[in-house]
Amino acid sequence: MIEVDALDVHYGDFQALFGVSLSLARGRALALAGANGAGKTTLLRALMGAHLPSAGTVRYEGADVTALPPHDRVRRGIAMVPEGRRLFPSLTAEENIKVGAVRAASPDWPLARIYDFLPLAATVRDRRASALSGGERQAVAIARALASGPRLLLLDEISLGLAPGVVEQVYEVVRGLRESGATLLIVEQDLDRALGACDDVVCLLEGRVALTSETAAASREDVVAAYFGTEGPHS
Amino acid sequence: MTAGTGGGAVTAGTAAEGRFAVRRWSRTASVAAAGSVVAVAALAGVPYYAGTSAEQPLVTLFCLVALASLWNLMAGFAGLTSFGQQAYLGAGAYALYAAASMGLDPFAAIPLAAAAAGVLSLPVSFAVLRLSGGHFAVATWVLAEILRLAVTLAPSAGGNTGVSLPGVSGYDALLRQALTYWWALAVAVCSVAGVYALARSRFGLDARAVHSDPVAAASAGVAVGRTRRWAYCLSAFGTGAVGAVLFANTLYTQPGSVFGVQHSVAMMFMVVIGGIGTIEGPILGALVFFALQQALSGYGPWYLVLLGAAGIAITLFAPRGLWGSLAAPRGWSLFPIGHHISGTS
Amino acid sequence: MNWVGAVVQGVLVGGWYALAACGLSLTFGIMRLVNIAHGDLAVCGAYLTLVLSSALGLPVGYTLPLVLPIAFAIGVALHLLLFGRALRGGPLAPVLVTFGLSVMIENLLVAGLSADPRSLDAGRLALAGVRVTAFGSVITLSWLRIAGFLTALAVLGGLHLLLARTSFGRLVRATSDDLDTARLVGVRVRPVFATVAGIAVATAALAGVFLGMTATFDPYAGGLSLIFAFEAVVIGGLGSLWGTLLGGVTIGLVQQLAAQWDVQYTVLAVHLLFFAVLAVRPQGFFPASEPEAA
Ligand SMILES: Nc1ncnc2c1ncn2[C@@H]1O[C@H](COP(=O)(O)OP(=O)(O)OP(=O)(O)O)[C@@H](O)[C@H]1O
Ligand SMILES: [Mg+2]
Numbered sequence: 001m002i003e004v005d006a007l008d009v010h011y012g013d014f015q016a017l018f019g020v021s022l023s024l025a026r027g028r029a030l031a032l033a034g035a036n037g038a039g040k041t042t043l044l045r046a047l048m049g050a051h052l053p054s055a056g057t058v059r060y061e062g063a064d065v066t067a068l069p070p071h072d073r074v075r076r077g078i079a080m081v082p083e084g085r086r087l088f089p090s091l092t093a094e095e096n097i098k099v100g101a102v103r104a105a106s107p108d109w110p111l112a113r114i115y116d117f118l119p120l121a122a123t124v125r126d127r128r129a130s131a132l133s134g135g136e137r138q139a140v141a142i143a144r145a146l147a148s149g150p151r152l153l154l155l156d157e158i159s160l161g162l163a164p165g166v167v168e169q170v171y172e173v174v175r176g177l178r179e180s181g182a183t184l185l186i187v188e189q190d191l192d193r194a195l196g197a198c199d200d201v202v203c204l205l206e207g208r209v210a211l212t213s214e215t216a217a218a219s220r221e222d223v224v225a226a227y228f229g230t231e232g233p234h235s
Numbered sequence: 236m237t238a239g240t241g242g243g244a245v246t247a248g249t250a251a252e253g254r255f256a257v258r259r260w261s262r263t264a265s266v267a268a269a270g271s272v273v274a275v276a277a278l279a280g281v282p283y284y285a286g287t288s289a290e291q292p293l294v295t296l297f298c299l300v301a302l303a304s305l306w307n308l309m310a311g312f313a314g315l316t317s318f319g320q321q322a323y324l325g326a327g328a329y330a331l332y333a334a335a336s337m338g339l340d341p342f343a344a345i346p347l348a349a350a351a352a353g354v355l356s357l358p359v360s361f362a363v364l365r366l367s368g369g370h371f372a373v374a375t376w377v378l379a380e381i382l383r384l385a386v387t388l389a390p391s392a393g394g395n396t397g398v399s400l401p402g403v404s405g406y407d408a409l410l411r412q413a414l415t416y417w418w419a420l421a422v423a424v425c426s427v428a429g430v431y432a433l434a435r436s437r438f439g440l441d442a443r444a445v446h447s448d449p450v451a452a453a454s455a456g457v458a459v460g461r462t463r464r465w466a467y468c469l470s471a472f473g474t475g476a477v478g479a480v481l482f483a484n485t486l487y488t489q490p491g492s493v494f495g496v497q498h499s500v501a502m503m504f505m506v507v508i509g510g511i512g513t514i515e516g517p518i519l520g521a522l523v524f525f526a527l528q529q530a531l532s533g534y535g536p537w538y539l540v541l542l543g544a545a546g547i548a549i550t551l552f553a554p555r556g557l558w559g560s561l562a563a564p565r566g567w568s569l570f571p572i573g574h575h576i577s578g579t580s
Numbered sequence: 581m582n583w584v585g586a587v588v589q590g591v592l593v594g595g596w597y598a599l600a601a602c603g604l605s606l607t608f609g610i611m612r613l614v615n616i617a618h619g620d621l622a623v624c625g626a627y628l629t630l631v632l633s634s635a636l637g638l639p640v641g642y643t644l645p646l647v648l649p650i651a652f653a654i655g656v657a658l659h660l661l662l663f664g665r666a667l668r669g670g671p672l673a674p675v676l677v678t679f680g681l682s683v684m685i686e687n688l689l690v691a692g693l694s695a696d697p698r699s700l701d702a703g704r705l706a707l708a709g710v711r712v713t714a715f716g717s718v719i720t721l722s723w724l725r726i727a728g729f730l731t732a733l734a735v736l737g738g739l740h741l742l743l744a745r746t747s748f749g750r751l752v753r754a755t756s757d758d759l760d761t762a763r764l765v766g767v768r769v770r771p772v773f774a775t776v777a778g779i780a781v782a783t784a785a786l787a788g789v790f791l792g793m794t795a796t797f798d799p800y801a802g803g804l805s806l807i808f809a810f811e812a813v814v815i816g817g818l819g820s821l822w823g824t825l826l827g828g829v830t831i832g833l834v835q836q837l838a839a840q841w842d843v844q845y846t847v848l849a850v851h852l853l854f855f856a857v858l859a860v861r862p863q864g865f866f867p868a869s870e871p872e873a874a
Contacts, residue, residue, distance in 0.1 A: 045764075048764055050760070070763050070765075071763075071767065071768045074765065074766030080764055082761060086758060086764075088754040088758055088761065089758075090753060091750065091753055095753075096754075099750055099762070099767065100766070102751060102765070102766050102767055103766035103767075103768075148765070148766060310672060314671060314672065316672055316675045316676065316679075318616075318679065361859060362855050362858040362859040363858070365859075366814075368614060368671060368674070369608075369616060372616065372675050372679070373614070373806065373807065373810045374810075374858060376803075377810075377851050377854055378855070380804075380807065380847075381848065381851045381852065388845070388848070499679075500683050503676060503679060503680075507676055535690075535691070536687035536691040537691055539683055539684075539686075540683075540684050540687045540688055540691065542683060543681065543683035543684035543687070544684055545680075546677075546679070546680035546683070547662065547676075547677050547681060547684075550669065550673050550676045550677050550680070551665050551669060551673070551677065554669060554670070554673070
């Protein structure tokens with residue numbers, strides 16, 4: 001579904017990603033792991049078109065999308081739940097969700113289905129986003145991404161800063177998404193959760209891919225080693 | 236690497252790769268400094284060997300150089316674009332009028348006039364510095380309008396018709412013009428040298444940090460407000476001196492022209508075209524502006540249309556200005572202000 | 581004149597200031613653009629009306645269906661050519677670029693249409709008035725002032741509805757809240773901003789038309805218009821449309837009340853009020869509610 005080949009991304013003179021390659025097949029879920037500052041958010045933003053890479057290509061559903069702006073990617077069915085939720089604070093929850101539908105790729109997720117799938121978002125629909133709790137914000141952020149009818153969802157740190165019970169609910173939603181047939185790319189700090197919820201795992205270390213594997217084939221120790229760079233080419 | 240003020244090379248720290256040095260000076264800079272001293276000395280002699288026909292245009296040029304450097308002190312180093320520096324131009328001129336009316340020698344009173352403008356700017360800064368960006372720009376412009384209206388409505392300050400400089404009748408015309416010339420030269424040299432010294436000091440480092448990212452600068456412990464206030468008030472002080480010198484040069488001042496926003500147009504144009512945030516840029520910009528003024532002012536409004544268009548084009552397509560575009564790729568720096576780090580091993 | 585009359589006149593005149601200011605408030609609130617050429621664009625609206633009404637032989641009012649779309653198109657074009665680039669060019673660029681634009685507009689007007697003062701013929705509207713009795717005093721109000729005030733109310737109300745109730749308004753508010761995220765979820769920012777710039781220039785042109793009908797104007801009138809508009813925005817509170825209306829009315833009131841004392845001091849009184857507000861209450865009297873951290 002998406003193939004990333006030898007991606008380099010710079011912030012000015014600073015290089016954040018070095019030749020990153022990965023691929024993800026339709027209907028699968030990939031966990032992107034890595035320490036703080038490894039470049040996970042940068043990779044997701046590059047996939048979304050928010051940062052144009054300086055080298056490398058991104059292919060999505062067979063087409064080269066490397067240089068497309070974000071709104072074209074949304075139209076083609078990629079959507080993102082950004083790190084820190086990033087709701088529009090002065091809009092209500094429902095308005096936030098409607099903004100997500102501005103360039104819908106498919107009519108698969110009408111408002112009624114979204115509220116059915118995320119009851120928490122339905123209960124707070126008329127409240128201002130700035131007045132919501134962390135869990136409510138996360139539900140609305142996922143709802144906003146779903147509103148565009150995506151086939152590929154990029155989820156950045158969806159459990160960060162949430163109470164354990166709320167994290168459980170969020171992963172319940174992730175399981176529901178998988179059942180609905182969506183392809184997922186999940187950035188997650190919590191390794192056990194990431195490995196439990198996904199089919200594949202990619203570990204980033206200082207902007208480079210340190211490990212690519214199926215979760216079933218990777219031992220927890222391999223992943224931890226790649227995560228901290230205690231083994232392999234960088235030790 | 237601390238923000239030292241000294242020149243020369245400082246060997247600072249050892250990284251894993253080896254030693255590296257912080258340089259704040261260069262051979263080019265030594266040559267430029269020596270050249271500047273010679274040039275200023277030569278210019279100081281102009282009244283002896285060139286006479287008044289050369290003095291008149293040079294006074295204008297020196298005032299432009301000073302105004303550009305002072306505007307750059309705010310815009311280039313503290314991120315403040317003022318459209319109201321004409322307030323201090325007028326404040327300097329009318330302060331000189333007041334001092335001369337009280338019987339002080341006009342040439343001796345020029346520093347007083349500058350000080351008056353500087354003192355005025357301090358309370359004003361507490362109001363206008365609450366704003367930034369375009370809001371700051373317009374607020375400073377309002378101040379100039381307030382002063383213009385106040386002078387226009389005050390018969391004791393000559394009202395709308397303006398005033399002549401008292402106390403110059405005792406001077407021989409040649410001597411008066413030479414004195415004006417030397418004052419203009421001194422104000423220009425002090426402005427450039429003063430801004431240069433400030434830019435190399437702790438203040439300059441803080442100001443550049445404030446300019447590039449006020450929030451980050453504040454969290455790194457830079458006193459953003461104080462840095463901006465210094466830039467604003469010092470710039471007002473210098474601009475007041477220019478206002479006084481221009482008054483001494485023309486012997487006549489009128490609120491409608493001295494408080495006009497066209498002075499800000501000129502300052503912005505010189506700094507933008509020359510190269511914002513450098514020492515050389517405003518000088519070059521003043522030369523370009525002066526040349527354009529001599530060559531094109533006969534074209535009236537079209538000349539100003541051209542200035543506006545050039546200002547826009549340079550801001551958008553060559554934001555480093557003439558000096559930055561010429562010098563930066565070649566590594567030239569006549570008046571270095573930064574810290575250059577180079578490996579020594 | 582009397583005090584009651586001055587208050588009523590002040591409120592009506594304040595409508596004009598609000599009309600002149602709302603575009604400035606809009607572009608700042610939404611795009612973070614302080615358009616220094618805003619007043620000059622208002623004056624351009626007056627000149628455009630003048631040229632069109634004399635070329636077509638139409639009364640001023642009938643040219644508005646032409647003037648407003650042209651002004652809107654100019655705003656869109658300015659955004660696509662200049663403002664968008666300037667907003668991406670660092671903190672100083674928008675100020676420098678719009679200041680350069682202001683210089684260009686003023687001098688193009690001088691070159692093309694001379695620096696002579698002009699005015700727009702408001703026809704019967706300017707001559708007719710209505711006499712009302714309030715608090716025992718008789719006040720004469722010109723229909724033109726009343727029309728100006730009602731127009732300002734209608735424009736502000738329309739803008740409010742556009743922003744609060746339409747899907748376009750939702751995109752505008754989202755983009756103004758968080759530009760980067762708006763882009764990430766698929767909003768095309770350029771057309772949104774270009775439309776906002778178009779609306780701002782159209783409102784400025786409308787203010788320019790009323791300026792031309794109630795006073796004379798010349799190519800340099802834009803500077804003072806900008807200053808008044810800006811003062812209304814700051815006194816009212818940056819980025820809030822209703823604050824801008826109240827800021828405009830405050831200016832109108834101060835001006836008319838100062839005129840009761842001495843007509844010479846009206847403009848000075850407004851400027852001094854502005855400085856006082858800046859020193860004492862820099863957030864203005866009716867600031868837009870601060871968006872809390874998301
Ligand atoms: N806007 C930016 N400008 C400059 N550097 C940036 C920017 N954003 C990120 N970086 C740098 O790029 C590198 C990768 O950052 P990124 O946010 O992608 O990491 P991450 O893996 O998502 O980390 P985290 O777990 O903290 O979210 C970091 O070194 C970071 O400092
Ligand atoms: Mg991240």
